[in-house]
Amino acid sequence: MSSINLTLKIWRQPNSDALGAFETYLLDGIHTDMSFLEMLDVLNEKLTKEGRDPVAFDHDCREGICGMCGAVVNGVAHGPEKEVTLCQLHMRHFQSGDILVIEPFRSRAYPIKKDLLVDRSALDRIIQAGGYVSVNTGGTPDGNSLPIPSQQAELAMDAAACIGCGACVASCPNGAAMLFTSAKISQLALLPQGQVERKTRALAMVAQMDEEGFGNCTNARECEAVCPKGISIRNIARMNKEFLRAVLAEG
């Protein structure tokens, strides 16, 4: 098993109101089979032993499906590998002697809680604004009573792959949350179950997105490039259509 030595420059900020700054740490003997978060664990153990404050960072499942982890590594959200979350990024992708600048996801709508920990509840509020799906109660529906073309189902699943990590916002030059919102609008707009509230949902979610202080999309495509789940900006195109249709029909 090979190991590498790294220089880490990590954003340290005691709380939301404090001024933050970068601190430099030297870390030797990092196994290349470790994930990025395990590397941070090693750093934190070292800091704890030295009696210093460990680096706070978000993490949960550590298998790339929960959307909890994330940081900007050398200017790229979730690090340099394509379609992986930070927890699934392995240290074998780095060289010994690399300098890694690690920053929290930044957006006007993401207050920093501590170090690399950010409050992404603005994204939750966009989902909440979408509301519920109307379903007729009664007996169990018969199998295949709601036929969905496989193409449609696949597109809905592609949109539903969004884990809500918020890397799209962090990497957008304008701090827009369009990729996230469009994925959430698309996954229901494409399915028959989502048709009843289709228009009101599009209007409410877009309104909430604007209210949270996210920026305006200029089609720079950075979001799609860093998305760990490969969500396509085709969803944004769909959201634009959904919004236009809704605003003309419902106002």
Next chain:
Amino acid sequence: MWFVRFLTSSIGKKLIMATSGLLLFLFLCTHVAGNATIFMSSKVFQGYANELHSHPLIVLTFSLGLLAVFLVHIVVGLYLFYQNRAVSNSRYAVCTRVVKNSFASETMPYTGLFLLAFLVVHIFGFTFSPKTVLISVTVKQLLSNFFYALFYILAFAALFIHLSHGFWSMLQTFGVNHPRYNILIARLTIIIPLFFFLVFAGVAFYFMTGLGASY
């Protein structure tokens, strides 16, 4: 009020940029067709200009409409530019763009403002040129000046860059994004701006280099 909701929303403003962009694109199509007559002869070009200006009501209506479209595109564009600047790239110590060829999308406001400067020069040079001189003479006179023509060519290069993001971006905003057509759209996004550049800059080049000396 659906209209207020539309105007104040982020997607609404995006759609306004795309719609005004589409109208400006259509205007460019008619302008480029008119300019192409220069390559035939000064007589054909003067004939086209005379025909166009023999319908003053049409010219006036279209000019005012065009002015409105330009104003909308510029004002909303600048508003979005200032709004987005509040959350600029400077928020990170290290800023890496993952997308290749992002030059055009990054410089949209700047190429746009350069085109606005060009527009002012162009309108004062040609639209408000003395009515006693034939337009085919004015074209040759102004564009025979090396630096004047060079400025024109630079402006058309800016137009090329602006459209090489704008054309695709407009279709994306209208919701036109389908794997079956994306390659075609990507090709058109280069071919159409290149066509505009060749014809528009070609006219300036034609007079600048003296090729059109006998015009």
